[in-house]
Amino acid sequence: MKSNKVIIRKVIDYIENNLEKEIDLEKIAENVGYSKFHLNRIFSEETGSTIHKYLQMRRPTVAAEKLIKTDTPITQMAYEAGYSSQQAFSLVFKQVYLYPPKTYKDTGIFIPKQNKLSMCIYFHSSMYKKYTRRIEVVAA
Numbered sequence: 001m002k003s004n005k006v007i008i009r010k011v012i013d014y015i016e017n018n019l020e021k022e023i024d025l026e027k028i029a030e031n032v033g034y035s036k037f038h039l040n041r042i043f044s045e046e047t048g049s050t051i052h053k054y055l056q057m058r059r060p061t062v063a064a065e066k067l068i069k070t071d072t073p074i075t076q077m078a079y080e081a082g083y084s085s086q087q088a089f090s091l092v093f094k095q096v097y098l099y100p101p102k103t104y105k106d107t108g109i110f111i112p113k114q115n116k117l118s119m120c121i122y123f124h125s126s127m128y129k130k131y132t133r134r135i136e137v138v139a140a
Contacts (some may be wrong), residue, residue: 007032008030
């Protein structure tokens with residue numbers, strides 16, 4: 001059986017590679033090969049966020065970076081971010097960034113709201129215990 005961290009890494013990679021497409025929990029689960037309920041549960045346990053919330057925050061973050069760093073029209077950016085219209089994109093963007101896309105672009109400052117998650121797979125708790133014990137001894 002695969003480690004949860006390996007599964008979550010596959011989910012994150014799938015989301016990141018398909019942000020501009022219409023994706024949902026069912027498509028992600030199908031791609032990874034797990035039930036959507038199990039997948040969402042382990043994603044939440046490992047990251048502290050649901051898959052939907054992560055996707056909901058990543059799209060505006062990627063769009064915000066493009067707004068600042070490129071001259072792509074907002075309408076085109078809305079479709080590239082996976083939204084069906086500029087109005088839908090602007091509404092979500094304003095909910096996340098508190099400013100409409102045009103106003104945000106005019107500030108010229110990119111502030112990420114949801115960075116890409118990364119999963120550390122090779123963490124050994126026994127090593128952590130050794131180091132914390134050594135620190136306690138030195139500190140005492």
